[in-house]
Amino acid sequence: MNPTIELMNARCSTRAYDPTPLTEEEKRAILETTMRAPTAGNLMLYSIIEIEDQALKDKLAVTCDDQPFIARAPLVLVFVADYQKWIDLFAVSVVDELPGVAQRPTPGVGDLLLACSDALIAAQNAVIAAESLGIGSCYIGDILEQAETHAELLGLPNHTLPIAMLCFGRPATAKHITPRYTKHVVHKNAYRRLGDEELRAVAADLHPRDVYRRKFAADFTLEMNRSVERWIERWQTPET
Numbered sequence: 001m002n003p004t005i006e007l008m009n010a011r012c013s014t015r016a017y018d019p020t021p022l023t024e025e026e027k028r029a030i031l032e033t034t035m036r037a038p039t040a041g042n043l044m045l046y047s048i049i050e051i052e053d054q055a056l057k058d059k060l061a062v063t064c065d066d067q068p069f070i071a072r073a074p075l076v077l078v079f080v081a082d083y084q085k086w087i088d089l090f091a092v093s094v095v096d097e098l099p100g101v102a103q104r105p106t107p108g109v110g111d112l113l114l115a116c117s118d119a120l121i122a123a124q125n126a127v128i129a130a131e132s133l134g135i136g137s138c139y140i141g142d143i144l145e146q147a148e149t150h151a152e153l154l155g156l157p158n159h160t161l162p163i164a165m166l167c168f169g170r171p172a173t174a175k176h177i178t179p180r181y182t183k184h185v186v187h188k189n190a191y192r193r194l195g196d197e198e199l200r201a202v203a204a205d206l207h208p209r210d211v212y213r214r215k216f217a218a219d220f221t222l223e224m225n226r227s228v229e230r231w232i233e234r235w236q237t238p239e240t
């Protein structure tokens with residue numbers, strides 16, 4: 001194929017890190033490439049928080065569902081869906097003095113989804129840029145949990161939401177490529193629900209009962225769903 005496709009197919013999540021810090025040049029290359037990601041309307045509806053403080057990394061390792069490797073990652077970035085910066089820009093640009101604009105806009109759920117898309121697409125650029133430098137990474141979805149704690153720890157204003165955290169570091173262990181179940185993922189022209197026979201064949205491979213217990217009904221999932229309702233409520237609440 002070509003080196004980019006080979007690199008992307010050889011990527012795997014990295015959870016054990018060599019403690020050597022990333023060089024400033026490596027960090028700059030990752031962040032600059034991150035910000036070249038496609039972004040809706042070129043609005044860059046996201047911000048990135050680098051967690052430099054070891055005490056804060058230690059806390060996040062606990063609050064993100066007790067994952068100690070977070071504290072050992074040489075680079076930790078939180079990707080924040082961010083409409084707040086635009087609201088603040090509108091405020092200094094006195095947008096509410098424009099004809100027909102009665103008040104500062106409050107972002108809706110559509111804006112939230114767009115901002116999350118922006119933030120996640122940027123995050124994946126960071127993953128691939130790092131990978132190309134021999135630096136592994138792992139997403140931490142549990143940053144969505146504990147809305148009250150994470151909002152306070154990271155100083156997040158209302159019109160923001162931390163959609164993902166990424167840990168980076170040079171891999172300390174050999175790569176393990178996780179297989180994917182790729183049947184029936186691609187549909188043509190319209191969505192097609194699987195028939196019973198097909199579903200039974202998929203179930204034989206994917207063991208949905210185990211997955212349900214380990215993931216869908218797990219405590220962390222229940223906490224995430226509670227927390228995301230709180231994030232959505234905050235997102236839509238004008239700041240006083």
Ligand SMILES: Cc1cc2nc3c(=O)[nH]c(=O)nc-3n(C[C@H](O)[C@H](O)[C@H](O)COP(=O)(O)O)c2cc1C
Pocket residue numbers: 011012013014015067138139140141142164176177178
């Ligand atoms: C949105 C998202 C959230 C994730 N959250 C976690 C996490 O909290 N902890 C973790 O160890 N891995 C996490 N992962 C990594 C997945 O477990 C991993 O991508 C998946 O098992 C496939 O393995 P691979 O990345 O090595 O191919 C997350 C991945 C994504 C995309």
